[in-house]
Amino acid sequence: MKNIAIIGAGELGSRHLQGVLTISKSIFEIFVIDPSTVSLEVSKQRASEIRHNHNLSFYKTINNLPELLDLVIVATSSKVRLIVLKQLLKKVNVNYLILEKVLFPELKQYDLALDLIRKNKVKCWVNHPRRMNENYKSVKKYFDSNKSFFFQLVGGSWGMGCNGLHFIDLFEYLTSSSLTTLNSDFLNKNVIKSKRDGYIEFTGTITGTLDNKHIFSITSTLGSELITPSISIMSDTIRLFIQESVSPKIYIYNKENSFKPELIDFNMKYQSQLTGLLIKQLINTGKCDLPLFEHAAKTHKKFIKSFLDSWNLNGGTDYSALPIT
Secondary structure, eight states, rough: EEEEEEEOOOOHHHHHHHHHOOOOSSEEEEEEEESSHHHHHHHHHHHTSSOOOOOOEEESGGGGGEEEEEEEEOOOGGGGGGHHHHHHHHHEEEEEEOOOOOOOSBHHHHHHHHHHHHTTEEEEOOOOGGGGGGGHHHHHHGTTSSSOOOOEEEEEEOOHHHHHHHHHHHHHHHHOEEEEEEEEEOOOSSSSEHHHHHHHHOOOOOOEETTTTTEEEEEEEEEESEEEEEEEEEEEEEEEEEOOOSSSSEEEEEEGGTTEEEEEOOOOOOOOHHHHHHHHHHHHHHHHHBBBBHHHHHHHHHHHHHHHHHHHHTTTOSSSBOOOO
16 A cells, blocks of 8 residues: 545544554555645644654645545545545545545435445445444444344434434444434424534434344433433343443443443544554455445435434425535
8 A cells, every 4th residue: 555645634634644644664655635724734733743754745636636546535524525526536546445424415425426436446435433443342242143232322412413323333333233214203303503614413312223123212412511422232131331431431231240240441542543553454454344335325324314304394494415424
């Protein structure tokens, strides 16, 4: 792997850049693309915090990219992601592609993107990084395929539109299953402004099923104060309580151990710590822990449709795009 591009140089893109720069056994040509001078400056500043020997170039347009790139990470906002994908694959041959979530705000864009990816024979994944977390890998052993599980996640003002898909993907990963139904009837009627300009957020509760066997409930209560979400997972033989932050722990209650509590420290790595690991996986195996585009897109489409239906019903509108990112 020689050439790497990061498209979208802001908050998340700059963290991906830091992760790439932590790799020391290879020297990469790294191209950072963003039309915003401010975002490029953010990436330059954060790159300066990492000691490295890589070659960095910062540009405002995709036109400055070479004809072949081994890896591209698209960390733009959702509204422009399909435009960026079209421009990228028209100009550049890409081997590996990582797309940030939420993938796209319009349902029709998912099939268009899939056609582009297949036509250009690109291996593409979606950045749901909890699949890379060692704690979640270790507890996955408790998820017997013969059992049904109930997941409950509760927090306050944590950004359900922006982050809800991360947790649904986590539940899919742990149970080796796929989202089958999603109910948004219990979302609050009024949407709120996102901290990202031009986007909205949701509060309330969604429920759903995975392979029509596992059940989940996800809640974000309305309020001005962030309450980090906690996760409870139950079956007839296991109870897990997971707190990812504030007091990061996993509490395990196992029937085989007479439900005596077992306590494990939880370690949530930052994106700047994960991107380097991701690239090493691709170099060594041509694969990575993230979900493939084909799988993730099906889940994203159900999520977008359910939230879009609720938003239009409650607001008396007829929008075709859901402005979440």
